Amino acid sequence: MNLSEELERSIGEGPALPPPQDLLLPGRRALARRRFTIGAAAVAVAVVVVGLTAVGNGLLRDDSSAPAPSGTPSDRVSDPGNPPSEPPSRAQTRQVLNSDLVKYDGEGRLVISPRAHVQQRLDNPYDVAAPRKSVAIAAEIDGATYWFAHVYKSDGTSDAAMTYSGSQEQDFETWTAEQATLAEDQSGDGGEWPGIPDLELVRFTEGDLLEAVAGVTLVRQVAQPDLGPAWAGPGDRSAAAEVVQDGERYYVLARASGNEPAQYIAVPEADGGPTLEQFLDLAQDRYAEGGGGLL
């Protein structure tokens, strides 16, 4: 008797499902929560065009290695979303977008063709840490405005999204924020669920107070972090902490409800972000989405 066939028969089909379109609204809401987080970071970064120097192949190389100085959207050279009087044809758009007119080279230098006239630039809109880099560019090319978002990865490759601005309903900043998944860890699934469930670094003492276990240094802690109802409800014990063990920095979330055993989730600094606050932003985002939160 074939087990696979018997299982297939035994599992059945279940009751009717709602229309798939019903998922769009909660999906958009979840995406909007992420856009808001990314969008806030994008507004805080520079919107200036920095010095460009000519290099080979008729391209221009951006020699700025550090994040550009802060600016505001009012620093725009011109409105990056203005459609041209005559929109480009599909063939023209495809030709422009396939021409690598804006790109990172293998060493992480931003290279912009002389054909592309930069109208607006957002430096590191996805808040990636070195050696990774990110940039969003609105550029006028052959009379039309195109938007580019690039993420340079530590392995020397880069990911990009690009579009003709006239085909988009949203503004440049919103479109840039929408491309945030370019910056997500694509090496595996660890970036999606960075939590380590069995690495016990702290434990609850009284109330929402945590103490470090032996060999661990408790750097600081936050009682009742606001991570939404999916993380902890009224009456639950909840805390977050930054700790160091054997020179490695971790963030920890802890929660306990009623007589249930406490749950401790550790996240390495490399996955959790450079500060406890940024880690809490990540955790808030994950638990708002559902899907296991950090685990």
Add this chain to the structure above:
Amino acid sequence: MKSEEREAAYIAFVAARRGQLRRVAYAICGDWHQADDLLQTALIKLYVAWPRVQRNGREEAYVRQIIVRANIDEHRRPWRREQPGLEGHDGAAREPLPVEERSALFEALQQLPLMQRRTVVLRHWLGLSVQETAAELGVSQGTVKSHSARGVERLQSVLSRQS
């Protein structure tokens, strides 16, 4: 990717695969209502990650992995669900299926310890390799082999009694 293109591609995938993905959730959790919740959670997360996941061609594996991991989290936290049901489709309001309609094999599957059940579902129902099953569950290949062997042994004994 334009938002309307994104949504059209997403809806096409959901329409084509959600039935089978919900069966995966049901096979693991044994409850259609909870399976609906798990599926919804996974598909919303897929919507957010759609450009990246679609680019990698991992849509189905991504959703399946969320279902398994969300199910893990539910087991760790039996007192709370992460997401309510879809608006207008309250799972709690639906009538449960009669237990007697479920086969002895399915009941035996639900009686397996969670890790055995998950390895049997992925490895022996869906036909994933040991390596793929280990990757989806985040465990070693040895763990997959030992748990699936014990699980299959128990299910085969049920099938033998039936025949």
